[in-house]
Amino acid sequence: MRGVVLHAPGDVRVENRPDPTIEKPTDAIVRLAATCVCGSDLWPYRGIEAVDGASPMGHEYVGVVEEVGSEVRDIQPGQFVVGSFFASDNSCEICRAGYQSRCVHAELMGTIGTQAQYARIPLADGTLVATPEAPSQDLLPSLLAASDVLGTGWFAAVAAEAGPGKTVAVVGDGAVSLLGVLAACQLGAERIVIFSRHADRQQLAKEFGATDVIVERGDEGVARLKELTSGLGAHSTIEAVGTQESMMQAIRATRPGGHVGYVGVSHDVQLPGDELFFSAVHLHGGPAPVRRFLPDLIARITSGAINPGKVFDLTLPLDEAAEGYRAMDDRRAIKTLLRP
């Protein structure tokens, strides 16, 4: 099969890779209908995260089940399925508490590489959620978004306790941040303020429910937000970048007793204990337990209530993945969908 491999920073190639096979009786093989490039794929692409030899890429996926292992009970060949970036048994105590990304048997899909024609999905019964029927082509981008960026933005909004009567601030304007806006709006937030300096992203944020845009960053951005909130700051802040600046901006943007939901994969962040202590905010985040939200998100998408697939503003054949990475790296695209 064809699959994306990162050889070194900036060096993305689409190559022939071995077809995946059932390795464990709980595995399934999925023929991918759509996959995509994640903001987190840009960390190694930019050389900020080490590239340890040739690495298959990708952890977002939707597709049709081709084959299942002998112990798979619920998932069946022919079903259209959505999974997320952690395989999970969905039955251990941690999964039952809603933290499937930290399942005691969790496996990270990034090492498997779903920017490809096929993928082996471990713990298929726990990991995959089947749609009620085969979705129409126009729903594919939104279902693919549920696989990571929507599920992650949704978790951030839930972790930030976005809801009725709340002012929600969103730090970052990538796909996860934009879908954090959508999630906050669906959860009933009263006011949604996004920090963004890119016109196309501001526009999409407004379509998703943002009520205000702040172009300033860091402490200047925080000062602008406080002007909008009687000097108090946001009740709920979504952080989806993962840098020292973005984390401090999120903490400082939040009022005492408020909630920061952070999902940007942390890079070289050190949180000063004294400032955090006196901020009196709630801090919760980490790798999103997307599986917790998938059934609800699939229902919202198939009913037409939400259209998160709008974050894909570039669609390319899988073989042109390198251009998809470049476009995101240059910020010419918010997010690239790849058709295998």
Add this chain to the structure above:
Amino acid sequence: MRGVVLHAPGDVRVENRPDPTIEKPTDAIVRLAATCVCGSDLWPYRGIEAVDGASPMGHEYVGVVEEVGSEVRDIQPGQFVVGSFFASDNSCEICRAGYQSRCVHAELMGTIGTQAQYARIPLADGTLVATPEAPSQDLLPSLLAASDVLGTGWFAAVAAEAGPGKTVAVVGDGAVSLLGVLAACQLGAERIVIFSRHADRQQLAKEFGATDVIVERGDEGVARLKELTSGLGAHSTIEAVGTQESMMQAIRATRPGGHVGYVGVSHDVQLPGDELFFSAVHLHGGPAPVRRFLPDLIARITSGAINPGKVFDLTLPLDEAAEGYRAMDDRRAIKTLLRP
């Protein structure tokens, strides 16, 4: 009046200080019935926190109202009152959300110094809670505990979401930690594990509801806790020390999706973003909004449901405050009550 002044690390003196007077129309003057030495007073006493000239000490207090300013409506002379270490208006948006320690008009009582015969209490109507009637002498230690250590331990337990079915870990065995045990027990926790290596404190922890004691610290302590919790860690962890080691021990002791409630005043703590991210814990804490809990705590104390005053294992006249500090510094006493 007589009052405690810290002149330099280790140099505590009881001196004649000017009687406090009404400075603002929202002030009250309270004749103190009891006051005490806080674990946080030991930071400057030990020279870990800078001592900036002669500093009046103390921020815990109960007593009888002597006089009120012209704008005080609810609090009246003659009432027995309990306050906490932040004066607050109890009416701003932050107070109404339950974060009175970060009231928009908050004033820190530590700068006023309640280890004395009298104290001026700002924002008296918001800050002070009157008891239904003048309490008997035997209730004074418990009511004084409500003023800080009980209120702080209670907040830590609430922030850690201690409750039915939960295993709660407690990092530290000072007065706040011990009262965190009591709070977790009152909140219905199933199992309460304290990290302690002092026999007297272990004993009191058990009286307050601890079910298990772990003598190991740091990662060894975490490993022991995991053995007790099917490898998963605590649902809820109370942190009441404020060092790098104690914060990391608390985060590592907590299962993914669990809650860390931290109230130890942070000293030279830097939380590594990547470890925090992948821990997937909830982190909440800071200066406890004791005022939120005072009415409930006073009711539990006056009804005899709880006896938090047991943390005072040394009682001295105010004039012997220096010995009270020494005893706590040497760990000969858990907490010293001073009688003005």
